[in-house]
Amino acid sequence: MPSISELISTHRPDLASYEELYKWFHANPELSFQEQITAAAIVQHLETFKVYEICAPIGGHGVAAVLKNGPGKTLLLRADIDALPVTERTGLSYASTKKTKDLEGVEKGVMHACGHDMHITALLGAAETLANAQDAWSGTLILVFQPAEERAGGAQAMVDDGLYDKVPVPDVVVGAHVMPERAGVIGTKRGLIASSADSFQLKITGRQAHASTPHRGIDPIVQAASTVTRLQTIVAREVDPLDFAVVTVSAFHAGDAENIIPEEAHLKLNIRTAHPETREHVLKSVRVIIDAEAAASSNPHTPELTQTTRFPFLFNDDDVTCVLERSFSEYFQPGKNSYQPDIARLQGSEDFGILATAVGKPSCFFLYGGVDPEVYDRAEREGKMKELPGNHSPFFAPVVQPTLRCGVDGYVVAGLTFLGK
Template identity: 80%
Template sequence: MPSISDIIDKHRPQSSSYEELYKWFHAHPELSFQEQKTAEAIVKHLEKFNVFEIHSSIGGHGVAAVLKNGPGKTLLLRADIDALPVEERSNLSYASQARMIDQDGVEKPVMHACGHDMHITALLGAAETLVNAKEAWSGTLILCFQPAEERASGAQDMIDDGLYKKVPEPDIAVGAHVMPERAGVIGTKRGLIASSADSFQLKIEGRQAHASTPHRGVDPIVQAASTIMRLQTIVAREVNPLDFAVVTVSAIHAGDRENIIPEEADLKLNIRTALPETRERVLNSVRKIIAAEADASSNPKQPTLKETTRFPFLFNDDDVTSALEKTFSQHFEVGKHGYNSDISRLQGSEDFGILATAIGKPSCFFLYGGIDPEVYDRAEKEGRMNEDIPGNHSPYFAPVVQPTLTTGMDGYVVAALTFLGKEA
């Protein structure tokens, strides 16, 4: 019986057409909740195979495609499809110049600064490989192209819109993400693979006054400054150094004239943790500090804290991950430049797991690198990783097309054949 590598080598499509498809997705990004053209391009590509049962407009612009290929398990492979309000600075020939109106009615530059364009293309390439290799596997394959991951709602939106009434419930779900690691690297990790993330809008209402008479007002800027600085003590003084937490104030807007103390300050907060008990403790401290700084500022109005997004913890199932460890180590070179069974955890957060936890099923999320090996090796040698290696959400984050695309594509296919292959 042929090995997984034999099957992939025989049936993997020519890379050139998918490299061009990737560049098209990269040049045509769309914001969360507005991924219409992206979804249409996905559907158009899947229709070429003439074997998928395709469902579109699920939970917004979500797409799910089903291929029933005899008896066996049902596996869901997921890619996210939305982009970010970031102005690209990569200087690539196919760099995004797109602009869109966001949900607040403000025109923003748009970029695939988190690699979702690579996820889409890798899953489409994996789909063609698996169609070509139908004789080598048995079961049901579900492709899930999920919108609005960046807003932490796309997976739940698809569930709420009846995803599993349109497609069969999977026995296992597998997702993936490209990272600022050396291209060619791919890895899994048992247990926690992505932290929780809670985002909030904080409104501090003060009392407007002339800048020359601060005693007549309540200054929301000074209160905001004290609040921001005090929030930074939570991780430094309340979280075990062996644990993990991040408290970030990522935006502050207040005032517009130099001689007016403004009426209010608006802040945006992002809190990330790795343990449920740490999450509860940190969020409790955030609320206490916000209230206490209002009292310290003699402000009779308590600030309002409104939750905007909420990413759950993402855990890789031990049994599913163990099975992938075996097949990934057989297909990919094991080592620093290939497969790693204990890859560093995703520092960002993900809503992928909801596609599995919503129906009580296990999942695994694997990671793969996208940085040009020469650039990565030089930065590592010179001790300039932070300066020279752009991370996700950077205006410079643009994965090198190869070997990134083939690695991601093969990762999806290996996962599928692990659970649907006839030998399995």
């Protein structure tokens, strides 16, 4: 039987057309829960293979495709498809110029600032490769193109909409994410691979007054400013330095006129942790500080803290990851610039794991790099690694190759690992 390397070399299509497809997805991003055109393009491409049973839409604009190829295990490969409310500043010839209204009705620039366009294209390339290589594997392959990952809602929406009534329940679930690592790097990690994330909107109501008579009002800006400062002490003074937690205030809106103390201040918070007990402690401390600052401001109005998104912890199953470690080591070869069996954890969060935990199945999430090797190496030599654009930056744009090939091959190696004859 041919090796995985030989199978991929023989059956992987010419990726030139996929490079152009990637650029199209990059130039035509859509926000979470609005991915109608993206989903239609995915379906149209899958239909050209003539071997996949396509189920769409699921959970909004989700797409699933099934290829039954004899007896064996059932494997689910997942890519997410939504973009972000970010105005692109990469200067690329295929940069997004799209604008749309977000869920709050505010017009925003839209960009694939997290690399989901690369995820879509890589999984489509893997879909064609595995369709071409049907003689080499046996079992059932499921492809899931998931919407609304950025809003922590897409995976659950697909499950709630009967994903596993429409497609078989998988034995193993595998996903992937492009990162600001050197292109050509690909990696796995046992255990925790992505932190939890809890996002909130905070409304602080005070009492409006003229700027010349602050004693007649209750200043929500001063209260909010004290709250922001005090929240930073949670990680600095309440979390073990050997642990991990981040408390971020990412938006602060209050007031209109320079001579008016406003009635309200509106903030947005994001909290990330690596352990359930730390999550519980940090969230409790956030609430305590918010209420205590209201009391310190003699404000009778209780601040309103409303949760907007909630990402679960994401753990890679040891057994599944161990199997992939062997295959990835053989195909990509271990090394600083290739396969890393203990790659740095994803610093963001993911709802991917819900596709597995919803049916009690194991999963693994692998990561791969997207930074031009020359750019990455120069930044490393000059001590400027912090200047490399990361996910969610308006400058984030993976170099097309070798990123795309690495993403395609990662999915295909996983497919042949669990379904190969």
